[in-house]
Amino acid sequence: xxxxxxxxxxxxxxxxxxxxxxxxxxxxxxxxxxxxxxxxxxxxxxxxxxxxxxxxxxxxxxxxxxxxxxxxxxxxxxxxxxxxxxxxxxxxxxxxxxxxxxxxxxxxxxxxxxxxxxxxxxxxxxxxxxxxxxxxxxxxxxxxxxxxxxxxxxxxxxxxxxxxxxxxxxxxxxxxxxxxxxxxxxxxxxxxxxxxxxxxxxxxxxxxxxxxxxxxxxxxxxxxxxxxxxxxxxxxxxxxxxxxxxxxxxxxxxxxxxx
Amino acid sequence: xxxxxxxxxxxxxxxxxxxxxxxxxxxxxxxxxxxxxxxxxxxxxxxxxxxxxxxxxxxxxxxxxxxxxxxxxxxxxxxxxxxxxxxxxxxxxxxxxxxxxxxxxxxxxxxxxxxxxxxxxxxxxxxxxxxxxxxxxxxxxxxxxxxxxxxxxxxxxxxxxxxxxxxxxxxxxxxxxxxxxxxxxxxxxxxxxxxxxxxxxxxxxxxxxxxxxxxxxxxxxxxxxxxxxxxxxxxxxxxxxxxxxxxxxxxxxxxxxxxxxxxxxxxxxxxxxxxxxxxxxxxxxxxxxxxxxxxxxxxxxxxxxxxxxxxxxxxxxxxxxxxxxxxxxxxxxxxxxxxxxxxxxxxxxxxxxxxxxxxxxxxxxxxxxxxxxxxxxxxxxxxxxxxxxxxxxx
Ligand SMILES: Cc1ncc(COP(=O)(O)O)c(C=O)c1O
Numbered sequence: 289x290x291x292x293x294x295x296x297x298x299x300x301x302x303x304x305x306x307x308x309x310x311x312x313x314x315x316x317x318x319x320x321x322x323x324x325x326x327x328x329x330x331x332x333x334x335x336x337x338x339x340x341x342x343x344x345x346x347x348x349x350x351x352x353x354x355x356x357x358x359x360x361x362x363x364x365x366x367x368x369x370x371x372x373x374x375x376x377x378x379x380x381x382x383x384x385x386x387x388x389x390x391x392x393x394x395x396x397x398x399x400x401x402x403x404x405x406x407x408x409x410x411x412x413x414x415x416x417x418x419x420x421x422x423x424x425x426x427x428x429x430x431x432x433x434x435x436x437x438x439x440x441x442x443x444x445x446x447x448x449x450x451x452x453x454x455x456x457x458x459x460x461x462x463x464x465x466x467x468x469x470x471x472x473x474x475x476x477x478x479x480x481x482x483x484x485x486x487x488x489x490x491x492x493x494x495x496x497x498x499x500x501x502x503x504x505x506x507x508x509x510x511x512x513x514x515x516x517x518x519x520x521x522x523x524x525x526x527x528x529x530x531x532x533x534x535x536x537x538x539x540x541x542x543x544x545x546x547x
Numbered sequence: 548x549x550x551x552x553x554x555x556x557x558x559x560x561x562x563x564x565x566x567x568x569x570x571x572x573x574x575x576x577x578x579x580x581x582x583x584x585x586x587x588x589x590x591x592x593x594x595x596x597x598x599x600x601x602x603x604x605x606x607x608x609x610x611x612x613x614x615x616x617x618x619x620x621x622x623x624x625x626x627x628x629x630x631x632x633x634x635x636x637x638x639x640x641x642x643x644x645x646x647x648x649x650x651x652x653x654x655x656x657x658x659x660x661x662x663x664x665x666x667x668x669x670x671x672x673x674x675x676x677x678x679x680x681x682x683x684x685x686x687x688x689x690x691x692x693x694x695x696x697x698x699x700x701x702x703x704x705x706x707x708x709x710x711x712x713x714x715x716x717x718x719x720x721x722x723x724x725x726x727x728x729x730x731x732x733x734x735x736x737x738x739x740x741x742x743x744x745x746x747x748x749x750x751x752x753x754x755x756x757x758x759x760x761x762x763x764x765x766x767x768x769x770x771x772x773x774x775x776x777x778x779x780x781x782x783x784x785x786x787x788x789x790x791x792x793x794x795x796x797x798x799x800x801x802x803x804x805x806x807x808x809x810x811x812x813x814x815x816x817x818x819x820x821x822x823x824x825x826x827x828x829x830x831x832x833x834x835x836x837x838x839x840x841x842x843x844x845x846x847x848x849x850x851x852x853x854x855x856x857x858x859x860x861x862x863x864x865x866x867x868x869x870x871x872x873x874x875x876x877x878x879x880x881x882x883x884x885x886x887x888x889x890x891x892x893x894x895x896x897x898x899x900x901x902x903x904x905x906x907x908x909x910x911x912x913x914x915x916x917x918x919x920x921x922x923x924x925x926x927x928x929x930x931x932x933x934x935x936x937x938x939x940x941x
Contacts (some may be wrong), residue, residue, distance in 0.1 A: 292901040334833070339710060339841040340827070342722050349709050370622045386564055387826040389841030412566040413826060417554075439569040441729070463567050465727045 290407050291433045291456040294331050295493040301510035303441070303545055304495055306383065306519030307526065308335040308351035308394045310360030316532045317368040318375075323534045327541035332372075333410065333517060336365060336384035343412045345353060347470025347520035350461045351527070362392065373405025381435065381456065383410040394423060398430040407454035408433030415452055427455070434509045439464045440481045444488070451490040458492040460485060461511055462499055468520035470501045474508060482512035503544050518544060548869065549563055549749070549793035551859070555742020556831075558867065563741035565794040565829045568726045568869035573741050573829075575649065577898040578741050583648045584641075584750060586811040588851050596640050597754060600673070601630045601785035601899040603637075607762040607918070613676035613903075620913030622772070623893070623921045624759055624788060632930075633896060633923030634752060634784040635736060641751035644878040653677040657676035657721040659686055659714035659780075659849030661693025662896075662923060667787040668702035670734075675748075678702040679731075681720040683713035684751075686850060689909035695928065711823045711844040714854055718828050724802030725808035737781025741829030745786075752787025760791050769916060774909070777920040778902040779872075780816075782858035784922035789870070799871070801909070802861060803901045805847035816845035819865045827856040833865075848931065849897035851923075879904040881935045884925060896923030897931065 289297060289526065290459050305324055311315045317334065324332055344352070352505055359475035389397045401409065409432060414423070416436060417425050426432055433456035441464050448523065451458055462478055463469060474482075485494065496509040497517030509516035525540050526532065548557070555561045555577075563573055564645045569889035583589050597603040597742045606625045613621040628636040646654060656678070658664030664680040680697055684706040686770045687694050694704050705724075710716040718740075725733045738752075740746040756775070764770040776793060777785035791796035807815035815821060822833035827842060834856040835843045847853045857865075864870035873885075884900030887893050895903060911917060925932060 339843075340715065342828075343568065343718070343726070345723070346709070353710070356841065363839075384785055385840075386824070387836070388840040388843070390825055390831075391823070391836060403892055413564045413829065415562075415564060415570075418562065418564070439568050439570075440570045442567060446567075452568075461568060464729055467566070467725045469727065 289379050291331070291379060291381065292493070295514055298330060300513035302331055302495070303329060303506060303541070304331045304333055304335040304515065304517040305522050306335060306517055308337055308348065308355050309365040310337060310355030310358050311351040311523065312354065312532065313525050314358035314360060318367070318371050319532050320526070320537065321372040321376055321378055323532065323537035324541070325378050326534060327538040329378070329541060331379045333383050334369060336382055336388055337360065338385045338388060341385065343466055345466045346362065346518060347468045347523045350509070351523045359495070362388065365520050366400050369406060370404040379407050380405065381408045381410060382406050386411050394426055398426055401432055402430045407434070408435055410435045410459060412437055416449055420453060433443045434458050436508055437461050440477070447488065448498045451492050454455060454492045458494045459512065460494050460496045461497050465498060467498050469499045470521065471499060472502050479508070480513055486512050490492060503527070503546055506544050508524070510539065549790055549861070551742060551746050553847070555676045555746065556861050557863035560832050560862040561742055561745060562831050563621035563829055564743045564831060566726070572725065572729050577743050579649060579828060580645060580747050580925055583645055583717065586757055588888050589644055589648060589902065592593040592645055592860045593641055596782060597637065601636050601640060602628060603754065604762065607631060607759060607887050610891055613906065616913060617906045617915050620884065620914055622916065622918045623933035624755060624756065626920060627893070627899070629665050630647040632668050632920040632926065633662050633666070634755065634787060635663045636669065637754055637787065638732060638736065638748050638751045638783060642734045642747070643674050646734065647733065648676060651732035654734050655679045655681070655721050655724055655731050656734045657681045658854055659717065660885070660927065661690040662851060664697050664702070665693055665700070666702070668697040668700035672700045673751065675730065676699040679724070681706050681707050681717040681724070683707045683717045685712040686714065686717070686830065688875060690850065713805040713844065715827070715842065725790065726759060737783040738786045738860055739781040739828055739830060739856060745830065745860055747788060748783050749860060751785040751789035752783050755784070755787035756789060756791040757880045759788065763916065771795060771798050772916040772918040774799045774801060774911070774915065774917040775920070776803065776902050776905055776917065778803045778898045778922060779861055780854050780855060781856070782861040784920050785934045786860055788856060788918070788920035793869070800864065800869060801905060802865065803905045804872060804874045805849060805852035805901055806876040807848070809876055810874055811832070814846035815853050816854065818845070818855065819862070819872050820874060821855065830856070830859050832859045832862045833857050849880065849901065851896070851898040852901065858859070858872040873905045873908055875901040879907070881932065884932060886937065893921070894925035894932070896925050897928045900924055
């Protein structure tokens with residue numbers, strides 16, 4: 289299923305899990321995906337480890353460093369992702385930084401994504417105007433969806449633009465922050481922001497992410513958006529369990545989805 | 548060519564490749580920096596501080612020894628005589644005035660060797676502003692005296708413990724802090740980062756070339772040099788020394804990168820030769836990276852040249868052939884620094900010593916006017932020089 293289809297098929301909302309390719313072990317990427325699927329997850333976001341992840345906090349930085357130390361690279365990652373999309377029903381979105389596309393060439397990169405069955409990309413340091421001017425046509429040609437980020441400080445005009453340009457979902461960054469700043473609850477300001485976005489009746493499905501850790505928060509994201517993305521909290525879980533176990537992952541998903 | 552287009556591009560280099568979280572901050576700067584820089588209040592106060600606090604104009608000194616040795620009229624632009632010992636203060640003072648005009652209370656900065664950190668902490672002390680300096684954990688150990696100096700100036704020095712724990716990681720940490728604390732002002736130390744920083748820092752350092760031009764005219768009856776030579780880490784002292792001459796093709800611009808232990812040694816910081824197009828700290832430019840786009844750690848004996856990227860203006864000048872780039876090894880730089888110390892009584896910063904060393908590779912006509920930007924003084928590098936001196940005479 290592509291991104292829009294997976295949202296259409298899950299109108300009650302989606303819990304999306306982010307984790308880093310090659311973490312905690314080089315070859316755990318596929319296993320983690322299988323366990324997530326077994327736990328009921330439909331959409332996953334896989335981080336492409338990068339040496340200089342500007343928008344990420346310590347948990348994701350650390351997972352990227354470990355993955356790179358293990359020897360993770362784009363070739364290995366695309367093989368693993370291809371296996372995930374071939375052997376599971378998961379919809380896969382990749383998240384990485386623009387330099388990773390530019391180095392191999394945007395077209396080569398998109399071709400590799402397509403071959404591996406990737407449905408979409410999130411590239412936090414790719415500005416909307418640059419996407420529209422230089423990459424949109426290429427993304428269309430390779431049927432690769434893109435999801436733009438908006439924050440509590442993004443103005444209405446830019447929100448409309450992000451909505452219009454996003455062919456995947458719209459990523460509502462919960463707080464103006466890097467990833468991993470975890471409060472455990474939403475402030476009134478955050479709720480007001482979610483409400484404001486909801487009232488804009490945007491055309492893209494929306495997911496709320498950054499700093500989400502609890503079931504209460506997940507339930508609120510379903511009220512104001514189409515669900516949540518949990519990253520740092522899950523990665524911390526993977527690191528404390530070390531070996532990737534089906535029970536630990538099922539337990540984690542249950543802990544953040546149980547009413 | 549000396550200023551970017553409205554999107555911050557110098558040819559194909561530059562721009563602002565930043566996450567949405569930073570968009571309002573960067574847009575605020577983009578929308579306001581030129582108006583503030585051109586305002587009478589800013590210009591007046593900036594000039595006043597440069598004169599009375601920094602000690603400008605810095606002398607343009609004709610070096611008899613170098614002139615005789617290399618067969619041209621060789622001048623040193625003495626940025627080493629500035630308060631805090633390098634050109635970095637020109638930028639720090641300018642940006643702190645800009646921060647104040649924007650109503651900011653807290654300054655953040657990155658630093659490698661500590662020179663920009665010290666300049667920023669100094670400017671913040673002068674303006675009674677809160678100041679946080681991010682510095683790689685490894686650099687903090689290597690440059691301990693500068694850490695203490697910043698602390699004495701009232702700044703908080705925060706270790707960058709991510710990645711390779713050096714300058715690029717300190718820059719990452721500063722940007723992350725800026726995302727989480729959008730009310731702070733990020734005072735970047737070179738002509739790098741997202742638009743408008745490369746242009747902003749270039750314009751603030753342009754006081755160097757403006758003075759060179761005036762000094763040559765007033766004292767030597769010639770408004771422009773034949774050559775301007777400067778070292779390049781991110782490229783701010785070079786951008787400042789070139790600025791007023793960039794559009795004059797009769798002035799030859801020479802850029803000197805740190806070759807480290809040699810271009811092919813795997814321990815080098817010669818970005819324009821070893822780098823490829825990519826994105827670093829929000830700017831599209833040449834940078835050192837592997838085949839998968841992972842940014843690699845550069846090496847140079849001089850911490851100020853130890854940056855895996857290069858300002859987009861310089862990437863453009865080099866790519867279009869407007870500036871000519873050389874690389875100088877650790878050994879060559881140390882030797883050139885020692886020579887200047889012995890024969891002129893001036894101990895240059897190791898960064899600046901790279902610019903001096905290029906004289907061994909260039910040919911001049913006797914009447915040529917050659918200006919070398921002596922970006923800083925070598926006090927901070929004394930230990931390294933002493934070690935070199937000892938080893939040579941063993
Ligand atoms: C004395 C001196 N020169 C040069 C540099 C390199 O910076 P830039 O290339 O921005 O002039 C530094 C940086 O710390 C420095 O301290």
